[in-house]
Amino acid sequence: MTDKPVKGVKRFFVTGNEVVAWAALAAEADIMYGYPITPQNEIMHYWTRLAPKYGRKFLQTEDEISAGFTTCGGVLSGARAFTATAGPGNTLMQEAMSMAEMMSIPTVVAVMQRGGPSTATVIYSQQEVTMTCFGGNGEGLRIVYSTGSHQELYDYTIKAFNTAWKYRIPTFILGDGYQAKMREPVIMYDPAEKGINMVPTEKILGAPGMPGVDRDPQHLQNTYNTEEELYEVVNQLVERYWKAAPEIVEHEEFQCQDAETIIVAHGVVTRAAQAAVDELRAQGKKVGHFRPITLRPFPKEAMKKAIQNAKEIIVVESAQGQLDKIVKSEIYEAKVPITGYFRPGMGITAEEIVEFINQRG
Amino acid sequence: MAKEFKIALAGEGGQGVQSVASIIVEAANNAGREALYIPNFGVEQRGGVSIAFVQIADKKIGSPKFKKADIVVALSDRAVRRTAQYVDENTTFVYDKAIKGVEEDIPREANRVLAIPAIDVAKNELHPRVFNVIIMGAVIEATKVIEMKEAKQALEENLGYKFAENPKLRELNFKALERGVELVREALE
Numbered sequence: 083m084t085d086k087p088v089k090g091v092k093r094f095f096v097t098g099n100e101v102v103a104w105a106a107l108a109a110e111a112d113i114m115y116g117y118p119i120t121p122q123n124e125i126m127h128y129w130t131r132l133a134p135k136y137g138r139k140f141l142q143t144e145d146e147i148s149a150g151f152t153t154c155g156g157v158l159s160g161a162r163a164f165t166a167t168a169g170p171g172n173t174l175m176q177e178a179m180s181m182a183e184m185m186s187i188p189t190v191v192a193v194m195q196r197g198g199p200s201t202a203t204v205i206y207s208q209q210e211v212t213m214t215c216f217g218g219n220g221e222g223l224r225i226v227y228s229t230g231s232h233q234e235l236y237d238y239t240i241k242a243f244n245t246a247w248k249y250r251i252p253t254f255i256l257g258d259g260y261q262a263k264m265r266e267p268v269i270m271y272d273p274a275e276k277g278i279n280m281v282p283t284e285k286i287l288g289a290p291g292m293p294g295v296d297r298d299p300q301h302l303q304n305t306y307n308t309e310e311e312l313y314e315v316v317n318q319l320v321e322r323y324w325k326a327a328p329e330i331v332e333h334e335e336f337q338c339q340d341a342e343t344i345i346v347a348h349g350v351v352t353r354a355a356q357a358a359v360d361e362l363r364a365q366g367k368k369v370g371h372f373r374p375i376t377l378r379p380f381p382k383e384a385m386k387k388a389i390q391n392a393k394e395i396i397v398v399e400s401a402q403g404q405l406d407k408i409v410k411s412e413i414y415e416a417k418v419p420i421t422g423y424f425r426p427g428m429g430i431t432a433e434e435i436v437e438f439i440n441q442r443g
Numbered sequence: 444m445a446k447e448f449k450i451a452l453a454g455e456g457g458q459g460v461q462s463v464a465s466i467i468v469e470a471a472n473n474a475g476r477e478a479l480y481i482p483n484f485g486v487e488q489r490g491g492v493s494i495a496f497v498q499i500a501d502k503k504i505g506s507p508k509f510k511k512a513d514i515v516v517a518l519s520d521r522a523v524r525r526t527a528q529y530v531d532e533n534t535t536f537v538y539d540k541a542i543k544g545v546e547e548d549i550p551r552e553a554n555r556v557l558a559i560p561a562i563d564v565a566k567n568e569l570h571p572r573v574f575n576v577i578i579m580g581a582v583i584e585a586t587k588v589i590e591m592k593e594a595k596q597a598l599e600e601n602l603g604y605k606f607a608e609n610p611k612l613r614e615l616n617f618k619a620l621e622r623g624v625e626l627v628r629e630a631l632e
Contacts, residue, residue, distance in 0.1 A: 095472040121484070205484065260507040264481035265465070267472055350507065357505040429508040 099124035105239035150178025160285035180218025188246035197427035206259035232268035327379035341370030357432035447500035454518030459575030464495030470597035573619035580623020
């Protein structure tokens with residue numbers, strides 16, 4: 083038995099990529115499969131440096147299609163396996179993640195969003211929301227945690243493994259290039275010491291015992307002959323997903339109760355939104371902020387409650403309306419006008435949100 | 444908005460702006476303050492202007508990047524032109540006296556413009572290798588974001604292994620730090 087990588091509770095000042103690598107170690111991840119792409123490279127680099135010291139493994143594949151499928155394979159063998167990617171790499175992984183949806187494979191993927199479409203920038207964006215939530219030819223049967231700080235990168239990377247294995251649903255930690263590359267304080271801890279027990283993994287393929295005698299045979303399938311067969315399977319998957327959803331959804335609210343204007347933002351942009359609320363409140367304006375932490379499933383009921391007294395909603399994001407589209411479909415019945423402040427591939431500061439809202443009068 | 448100290452450091456690759464930024468935020472973090480540092484990065488492997496965005500505050504920091512800085516330090520002609528966008532009427536703009544041909548590019552709206560002879564001091568008085576430590580001293584004096592003893596402690600943590608081999612390097616680095624402080628004081632007079 084090798085040493086625990088993180089003991090006790092300790093403050094560090096590191097990059098977000100390093101945080102994810104440490105969190106995966108602390109979460110007892112067995113193996114990372116990966117292919118390099120900026121801005122997530124250092125997750126791999128730190129993992130390859132750290133993993134051998136703690137008896138963990140790493141496999142570099144020839145591309146992200148392979149990294150996605152080997153992650154699926156690792157999970158099927160019973161390993162707590164994960165990968166990390168960004169941008170065009172995320173695009174290539176959709177094929178494998180679609181299979182993970184179909185076969186209920188609890189993969190974990192950390193995504194550090196970069197600019198898009200295509201190669202675009204290696205810097206930052208929130209343009210991988212649609213793809214991470216709904217990518218592939220499927221029904222978006224995934225769990226997506228959108229983090230906004232190093233602390234959340236640590237907490238939700240650990241949590242992602244447990245959510246994935248508990249519900250057998252592919253799970254994503256959706257970060258971005260800023261979170262990946264910046265340095266800020268983070269408190270790392272041994273999950274066990276915080277009362278967090280890692281959900282045990284098991285061999286999905288090749289479990290012990292004789293199939294049909296000692297146990298039910300495991301029959302994994304992603305190909306079906308008839309429409310009826312597929313229809314039944316997808317219905318079961320969908321039903322199971324929505325049954326689990328109320329236990330999975332997470333959000334945060336900032337002064338929404340009496341707010342006339344509510345800023346909706348996710349990920350790192352929540353930081354600007356929170357600061358903008360403070361500033362606008364100081365100016366005497368009734369402004370609040372609703373932040374979905376799970377983008378998929380979306381905290382719909384919580385949001386409906388939060389906007390009860392609102393006269394307008396402003397969706398603020400570093401994309402051309404990807405969160406906006408989700409918000410509009412989720413709160414369709416609400417009679418509140420929605421305006422977007424979209425900055426695809428650009429960082430957003432509190433000052434510009436304040437200015438945007440003030441200009442609207 | 445929470446008052447945060449926002450610093451943009453810009454120079455040519457190799458001038459050491461990223462390591463200065465890194466050491467300053469480490470010192471601030473060690474002193475129990477909130478600190479955030481993000482380098483600019485692009486697809487280029489070499490060349491281009493290197494910018495470090497640093498924020499230090501007493502409460503949690505918002506967005507990683509910012510539109511306007513409290514202090515901008517530009518160490519090359521291209522850096523002067525590139526960083527003008529981070530300057531407004533509250534900004535202290537620091538640049539090196541030795542940079543040629545930028546008279547027209549110095550942002551006029553800056554609250555204060557300080558020209559310091561750091562390149563010259565490094566070359567003729569100390570050693571070119573400690574140029575970025577002079578800059579670190581200048582930033583500390585212009586912002587007071589960390590104490591001198593915290594800065595020395597941070598240098599010790601980062602370069603201690605080199606100091607152990609050659610104690611003269613400690614002396615040289617601390618001297619550079621102090622000269623940086625003096626250069627800003629002189630420019631303010």
